[in-house]
Amino acid sequence: MGTAAKQGDPVTGTDVHIILVPTPGGPVPTPTPMPFNGTITGSCSPNVLVQNMPAATVGSIAMNSPPHVPTGGPFQVPPTNQGVVAMGSATVLINGKPAARSGDPVNTCNDPAPAPTGVIGGASTVVVGG
Template identity: 45%
Template sequence: MSVGISRQFNRCDYQSLNTNHFFCIMGAPAARLTDMHVCPMVTPGVPPIPHVGGPITGPGAPTVLVASMPASVVGDMAVCVGLPDTVAMGSTTVLLGGKPAARLGDPTAHGGKIVLGAPTVLFG
């Protein structure tokens, strides 16, 4: 495996090296401002108002560009019906501006998750 490709992986199972190959777990695609999230929350009322999610609006990490867009970090706001949603958790190994980087699949405060990311940039 070349050095460039091995850097895309954040964790490797080196115990299986005795079989002349090993398996590495890749990071998740990086989330950017304008990437979408979904929200399962429902505001009670008559009729109940479902939250559907929307784009991540920031402020993000303006000095870090991922596929020409500012990277998203924990604490970024996201458009949602009712109160705004926020990115709740992110990478434990990648910090952008001192905050964990947000990735595809990371949870939001309303119980949803980020559903879009840059497939060419992987964060562990």
């Protein structure tokens, strides 16, 4: 059980991106941890509000800000700086999708593939079960 997530709630985590560090023998792919500090910005409910903001559901989008910046070389694959709510309530649906809650995981822009390294933060006055 947690509080309902909504547009504007924070998403935090640590992504790992591959930086191509230049060396005399050629670039060396180097896994580099980077903070994901985003906000839920899109794909929220069009008609269910939590504290006057659209309710977040599985599939809602978070954008990282500021975007990841490579240090020591270019990215192997440029990050999307985007996260997608991966899990929500098993018992409460909003527009047919599981309601997202504080503490639920978010798949953020890791390399080579998105991974559930982000977590929804924030709090509301609405409690969502299961």
